[in-house]
Amino acid sequence: MKKLVLFILILMGISMHTPAQDWLTNIDEAKKQASELDRNIILVFQGSDWCAPCIKLEKEIWSSQEFQAYAKDHFVMLKADFPRKKQNALSPDQQEHNEGLAEKYNRDGYFPFVVVLDGSGKVLGESGYKKISPAEYIILLTSF
Numbered sequence: 605m606k607k608l609v610l611f612i613l614i615l616m617g618i619s620m621h622t623p624a625q626d627w628l629t630n631i632d633e634a635k636k637q638a639s640e641l642d643r644n645i646i647l648v649f650q651g652s653d654w655c656a657p658c659i660k661l662e663k664e665i666w667s668s669q670e671f672q673a674y675a676k677d678h679f680v681m682l683k684a685d686f687p688r689k690k691q692n693a694l695s696p697d698q699q700e701h702n703e704g705l706a707e708k709y710n711r712d713g714y715f716p717f718v719v720v721l722d723g724s725g726k727v728l729g730e731s732g733y734k735k736i737s738p739a740e741y742i743i744l745l746t747s748f
Contacts, residue, residue: 626676627683629698631705631725634682638723645680645725646745649710649717653687657733658716670738679745686715720748 628634634645648666650658665671666681675681684702687693694702709727710717720729729748734741 627681629683629685630701631682634680635723635725638680638721641680643678643680643723644728644745644748645682645721645723646675647682647684647705647709647719647721649684649686649706649715649719651686651688651715653689653692655715661716661718661733664735665738665741668738671742674738674742684710718745720745 628637631647634647637643638645648661650662652658652662684705685694686702686706693699706713709719709721714732716733718731719727720731722728729745731744734744736744
């Protein structure tokens with residue numbers, strides 16, 4: 605009986621630490637998946653360890669079960685993070701990749717900045733943090 609309880613607790617611990625969203629970090633991989641699956645790309649520019657609205661968007665929208673369930677079958681999620689804390693530093697290659705994405709899709713340097721792209725990388729629409737429900741955010745993203 606003790607082993608069964610321990611096993612259940614371990615499983616619960618594993619499920620609690622499952623990533624909140626399946627994020628890609630490479631635009632070429634995102635375009636490939638989007639084209640193969642006939643989906644749009646949601647490109648998110650964020651400062652995960654310093655940008656308060658970015659953190660709110662993560663908590664209120666991206667991490668919600670409602671958004672995750674929808675995104676899993678409708679979007680390819682691509683993250684371009686720009687952390688400032690040393691312990692969260694990206695690899696030089698990833699940092700260079702993200703800066704290239706910013707040069708192309710976020711020249712004004714807004715954070716958070718959400719860009720909806722088609723499978724070829726063409727911009728369909730843009731948004732940022734909005735104090736709305738996950739369902740309303742899904743409607744916004746699909747309206748582009």
